[in-house]
Amino acid sequence: MGNILAIFGKEMRSYFGSPVAYVMAGVFLLFTGFVFRNQVLEFHDMSVFLQFAEYEQKSRLNVNEVVVESFFEFQTFVWMIVIPMLTMRLYAEEKRGGTYELLMTSPITSGQILMGKFLACYVLYVLIEVFALGYLGILSMYARIDWGPVFSGALGVLLQGGAFISVGILASSLTENQIIAAVLSFFMLILLWIIDWAARFADDVLFVVLKFLSLVEHTRDMIEGVVDTHDIVFFMSATVFFLFVTHHVLESRRWRA
Amino acid sequence: MIEVDHLTKQYGSFTAVDDISFEVGKGEIVGFLGPNGAGKTTTMRVLTCFLPASEGTARIAGFDIFDEPLEVKKRIGYLPESPPLYRDMHVQTYLDFVASIKGVPKTGRTDRIVEVMGQCGLSDRAGQLIGQLSKGYRQRVGLAQAIVHKPDVIIMDEPTSGLDPNQIIEMRGLIRELAKERTVILSTHILPEVEMTCDRVIIINNGKIEAVDTPENLTANVRGTARFAVRVSGDVSKAVSGLATLPDIADVSSEIRDGETVVLVDCPTDRDWGPILSAKVVELGMGLLEMRREDLSLEEIFHALTTREEGV
Structure with a gap:
């Protein structure tokens, strides 16, 4: 545990001691803020337009649907770009800088190193997400939000983040070039996003499998307020799976003859 | 202290280290001497459990590098050819991080770091960013990280490479100072360095040991x-x-x-x-x-x- 904390602390210092954390948080909050603002204005326009309409029509207008859902959905897309930039350095930089040799010759297991790195990136992710959720806090001062879907959406985003980060870490462990690590994880995430597009042309079994593999498909349920255990299990097992593969990648180079 | 037993390391079909065996006693300074590409770094990387050996094994302080790598790692300090430094860290923060992953207990850790910085002549650089240090100071930080947990064995890969003559003299002084209480293996391709610092020389070429002896005996034997x-x-x-x-x-x-x-x-x-x-x-x-x-x-x-x- 002490070793995990030592790695965690080192990664945190590295994120916040350099512009990385601030730039990435800034980029993320700017993009999501831009979309959020537009959706709020959109909702405002719709409200003005419908103010003299029948009650029936008015009651269908829903701030959750117009603002909250699109806010969460757009986030997924921004995270796909931001997370590779947060994870790319985790292993690639250590390998390039020779510090990987320090870690591997210290009395600390590669599992502990991996956990420390994962947790550091995840905590940074959660911190940025908390700032973004602040937008909804501001909105709640002016509109009546249904908090249920907000919580389930936030839960979905938190679970999805773990899976995204573990994909990014796997990419970083495969190379010592940070650019390649970022590009690789970006493409892996895109692939996991669009994989269900192929489902339309697949037969029954493949259809289910491809639908199931799509990361975004699972978040969508939660953004709409449906918390299903199979979505939670999916994200957790995806996170564990990619971390497991990363661990094997790291260990395998020590046992190659 | 160190027993190397028929160690072989192959990269694909290339044999970097070919069936070498030697022993190093407690308190000895042993120099690995050989041209570039002779297998010095590979041997050190195997001894520090960074690379697996293809065949054979080694024991450090009685612990096998395969069966008990964590125990081995606790007892070695390793300075690779380019010191493993985080350029965006301050000297003291860096040493604190290294000390924590090397298992130096939290109580007394700061005292130990201050002591090591004193030994390596870094006391006035404690708060400086490593990236801003000169090559010579970086090498000292590298040495400090190798000894911070008081290891029994210190392994150094070309500790004086890239330093200017004055820094080389300082570095050799530090190494001799350290070796009073510890076992040291260092590699070099600079010959006078071995004559000046080592008790024993292992000459290695093409992955094989060519000779093992004291510098004086080697000179006399061949002459x-x-x-x-x-x-x-x-x-x-x-x-x-x-x-x-x-x-x-x-x-x-x-x-x-x-x-x-x-x-x-x-x-x-x-x-x-x-x-x-x-x-x-x-x-x-x-x-x-x-x-x-x-x-x-x-x-x-x-x-x-x-x-x-x-x-x-």
């Missing part, structure tokens, strides 16, 4: 004879034949150096041949311009040992 370079005025061939008539002389030859002909006399090391040779030159009626004893340097031994293989 067998002492060589004098004599410069005379007059007929050189007369000097060669004249000197060859002296009893017990092993060999007399001549060589042109910088446009001057020099007579080279190889003679046994049993007595001081200087006065005998000068008397003989005078007896031959020639002027003695210069006479110098040429010690066979480690450089020549090294050359002799490492090129012998290729001739076969």
Whole structure:
């Protein structure tokens, strides 16, 4: 545990001691803020337009649907770009800088190193997400939000983040070039996003499998307020799976003859 | 302290280290000497559990590098050829991080770091960013991280490479200082360094050990004879034949150096041949311009040992 904390602390210092954390948080909050603002204005326009309409029509207008859902959905897309930039350095930089040799010759297991790195990136992710959720806090001062879907959406985003980060870490462990690590994880995430597009042309079994593999498909349920255990299990097992593969990648180079 | 047992390391079909065995006792400073690509770094990486060996094994402080890598890692300090530094960290923060992953207990850790910084001459750089340090100071930080957890064994890969002459002298001083209480293995391709710092030399070439001995013994063994370079005025061939008539002389030859002909006399090391040779030159009626004893340097031994293989 002490070793995990030592790695965690080192990664945190590295994120916040350099512009990385601030730039990435800034980029993320700017993009999501831009979309959020537009959706709020959109909702405002719709409200003005419908103010003299029948009650029936008015009651269908829903701030959750117009603002909250699109806010969460757009986030997924921004995270796909931001997370590779947060994870790319985790292993690639250590390998390039020779510090990987320090870690591997210290009395600390590669599992502990991996956990420390994962947790550091995840905590940074959660911190940025908390700032973004602040937008909804501001909105709640002016509109009546249904908090249920907000919580389930936030839960979905938190679970999805773990899976995204573990994909990014796997990419970083495969190379010592940070650019390649970022590009690789970006493409892996895109692939996991669009994989269900192929489902339309697949037969029954493949259809289910491809639908199931799509990361975004699972978040969508939660953004709409449906918390299903199979979505939670999916994200957790995806996170564990990619971390497991990363661990094997790291260990395998020590046992190659 | 260190027992290496028939260690072999292959990269694909290339054999970097080929069946080497040696032992290093407690408190010894041993130098790995060899040309670039001889297998020095690979051997060190295997000993530090960074790379797996293909065959054979090694024990450090009684722990096998395969079966108990964590125990081995606790007992070694390793300074790779380029020190493993985080450029965006401050010196003291960096050492604190290293100390924590090397298992230095939290109580007394700061005291230990201050002590190590003092030993390595870093006290006035504690708050500086590593990326802003000069090469010499970075090397000191590298050394500090290798000793912060008081390891029994310190392994250093080319500890003086890239340093200026003054820094090299300082670094060697630090190494000798450290070795008083610990076992040290260092690698180098600079020969005088081994002569100055090491108790024992392991000459390694093409992944094989060519010789293991003290620097003094190595010189004596290969030499067998002492060589004098004599410069005379007059007929050189007369000097060669004249000197060859002296009893017990092993060999007399001549060589042109910088446009001057020099007579080279190889003679046994049993007595001081200087006065005998000068008397003989005078007896031959020639002027003695210069006479110098040429010690066979480690450089020549090294050359002799490492090129012998290729001739076969």
